[in-house]
Amino acid sequence: MNFAAVMLAVLAICALLAIAVVVLFFLGLRRLWRRTGPDQVVRRRLILAFGLLAIVAPYVASKIAERNHVLSRVPEPLEVAEIEYRLEELFGVGFMPGDNETGFVVYRLTEDSADWARKQGSRLGDRLPGAKGVWRATPVEDRSDEATVSLWHHYDDRPQMMDAERPERHLASLEEYLEKYGFSIPIEKGRTDEANKAIQSGGSFYSYGKGGSVTVVDPARGKVYFAYAG
Structure with a gap:
């Protein structure tokens, strides 16, 4: 039995157990309801x-957990005032070979965080979490070796694979970074403009992370951009 079949079996068992728990819970409530009389208003309301x-709590909990997960991508000590834009898509079921996740998120920092980041200047990379050298100053190194070329210009030798035609020598862009596995997402027009300016010019810092992600801290605009394709 292969890995995919095992995972599907485990998920099916978990789903059945969850359904059984929910059914038993509501059967219990139904029994309690029948044992109460019309005059027991308080008990029936409870x-x-x-x-x-029981219906609302799982949804609310999942949304809180999801938001906390999204916010955890912003490096400390930076604080988020608002998630300006977010588009994340899953291609597949999430655990099968060949599945892919692609996403782009724009965070607007609080005024205090943005001001702090600007005051760090060229030292900002050393003030952010991670080992020395993890955070690199922009513009991004997109042609220093084969590894960086494959990250930022994956289809230069196969232009037919890209959504948009690009010059033979062109600057790095988040659109191209997100297309590296051929799974592009319909990002709202203009949403990547500021992020592209940040990675193509000096003054910002970027770091690669898990799952094919890149995080860009843009002090000038007081924003953080998070993109991944993996």
């Missing part, structure tokens, strides 16, 4: 409240 809570 039963209804528990039922509604």
Whole structure:
């Protein structure tokens, strides 16, 4: 039995167990409801409240966990005021060979964080978490070796694979970075303009992370850009 089949079996068992727990919970509430009389208003309201809570709580918890996960991508000590833009798509089911995830997120920093980042100047890379040299100053090194070329100009030798035609020698862009595995996403027009300016000129810092991600801290605009394709 291969890995995919095992994972599907495990997921199916977990789903069945979850359904069984939910069914038993609501059967219990139903039994309690039937044991209460019409005059027991407070008790019936409590039963209804528990039922509604059981329905709403998982959704709310998942949204909170999702937001915390998205915010955790911003390096400390920077703080986020708002998620300006977010588009993340999964191609596949998430664990099968050949599956791909692609995403682009724009965070606007709080005024204090943006001001702090600007005051660090060229030392900002040393103030952000990670080993020395993890954070590199822009513009990005996109042609220093084969590894960087494959990250930023993956299809230079196969232009037919790209969504848009580009000159033979061109600057690095997040659109091209996100296309490196052939899974492009419909990012709203103009959303990557500031990010591209940040990686193509000096004054910002970038770092590669897990899952084919790159994080760009842009002090001048008070923003952080997170992109991944993996």
